[in-house]
Structures are given as C-alpha cells and as structure tokens.
Amino acid sequence: MKDFDRQRMETQRTARRPASQSLRFMANYKLPHKRSRWLALLVFAGTALLTASAQETPRLAVNAGYSYLRFDSTTLGFADRTGLNGASGGVTFNLTPNFGLAAEVGGHYGPHLHVGEWLIGPRISVHKFGGDLFGHILFGQAQTRVDTGTPVTDSGRAFAAGGGIDFPIGSRFAVRVIQVDYLTTHSFDQNQGNLRISAGLVYRWGVVGKHKKAENPPAP
Numbered sequence: 001m002k003d004f005d006r007q008r009m010e011t012q013r014t015a016r017r018p019a020s021q022s023l024r025f026m027a028n029y030k031l032p033h034k035r036s037r038w039l040a041l042l043v044f045a046g047t048a049l050l051t052a053s054a055q056e057t058p059r060l061a062v063n064a065g066y067s068y069l070r071f072d073s074t075t076l077g078f079a080d081r082t083g084l085n086g087a088s089g090g091v092t093f094n095l096t097p098n099f100g101l102a103a104e105v106g107g108h109y110g111p112h113l114h115v116g117e118w119l120i121g122p123r124i125s126v127h128k129f130g131g132d133l134f135g136h137i138l139f140g141q142a143q144t145r146v147d148t149g150t151p152v153t154d155s156g157r158a159f160a161a162g163g164g165i166d167f168p169i170g171s172r173f174a175v176r177v178i179q180v181d182y183l184t185t186h187s188f189d190q191n192q193g194n195l196r197i198s199a200g201l202v203y204r205w206g207v208v209g210k211h212k213k214a215e216n217p218p219a220p
Helices: 002-015 019-027 034-050
Strands: 060-071 082-096 099-109 113-128 131-146 152-168 173-187 190-205
Touching (some): 060 099, 060 113, 082 113, 099 131, 113 173, 152 190
Antiparallel strands (some): 099 113, 131 152, 152 173, 173 190
16 A cells, blocks of 8 residues: 555656656657667758759759769679769759750779760759759760779760759759769670769859849939
8 A cells, every 4th residue: 555655646746747847858858869860850951951942043053972883894794783983073054944955974983893974965954842853865975994904995975864853052052962864885895774873062153044124224
C-alpha cells in the first residue's frame, strides 16, 4: 500500500508541474541521434529551397561542380564498366525565357582511364516546383585515354541528352541539385553508352525580357 500511495503522490505532483517547466523541457529537448538532427536540417534546407522564387530567367548562367561518369569501358576490353570522378562546367546563353544555347566541358579520371568531353547545343527550361527545370541535347567531341601500361589516346564524336534542375538561393546564385545525361562517345572505333551525373553551383547574370521603363518626357 505504501508503494501505491507514493506512486499516486508522484503522479499528482507531475500533473501539477507548472507550464514553465514543461516549456523548459521542450526547449532543452534534443534529438536522440545525430542522424535525426541531420535529417531535420536537411528537411529545413529542402523546404527553404523549394519555397525559393524562380520567376526570372537569367541572360547568362555559368555553372561548375562535381561530375561522375559511368563509362562503358567494356567496349575497350575491360571486364566491367568503370566509374570515373571528375568535374564539369558550362555556360548557358538564354535567348528567350524558355530557350537558350548551352556549352559544356568536362573531365573524368580513373586509374586506367581519362575521358574528356566538350559539347554544345540547344537547351529549354521551365519554371516549376520553385526551381528551373531544363533539358538539352548537346553535340561535340570526346577524348579517351587508356593507360594499361602503354598510354593510347583517341578522339571521336560525342552526343548527350539529358537535363536537370536548379534552385535559386539568391538573385545571383543557384544550386544545381542534379543533372543527368546519357552521354555517347565514339573512341577506338567503338561506341560507348555512358551515364553522367553532376551537381554544383550556378552564377547568373542579367534577366531575359526585362527592359527599363521609358521615362516620360518632361511636360512643356
């Protein structure tokens, strides 16, 4: 009986706890795991990006960042495809709010392979989901270097089709969350079908279709 009475008194004291104590408890509460804190941070950052405004198309956009290439090295005698890490960059000149010309360069490296490409072609874009969705088809050249003892290099045509999405983080900058391209190259008399994934930052200049309002002439 004594234990029962003691538990009942403790329950009553808890029920009478001042609201200020409850608020202090909530303010000092910490997520139990580091993963949970990181998840909350990512959700907050994602919400901020998705609510950003993307109603204006820049006249010129320059991007640079990390790039991963899943290269079809089986066509060159390798046992499997090869994952190559590297970097890519590009420039887009927008002629209208939804159409422009894009040029890209990239380099990807591995223990026995080096692949570089330079491409140019049309790009279309639309403002959706708080960001800028874009798609393009690009044409150009690619160079493949194979080093398994004696380095050999060959160049050939290249073609890329893909797209991605940019989220603005201010009037000048945007984050390229992802860009995915199916990149075909031709080297050593063989065609390679490759997957390229990239992300990075974008710097933007000017605005398409934005003109200064004409000033009214002074009254006579």
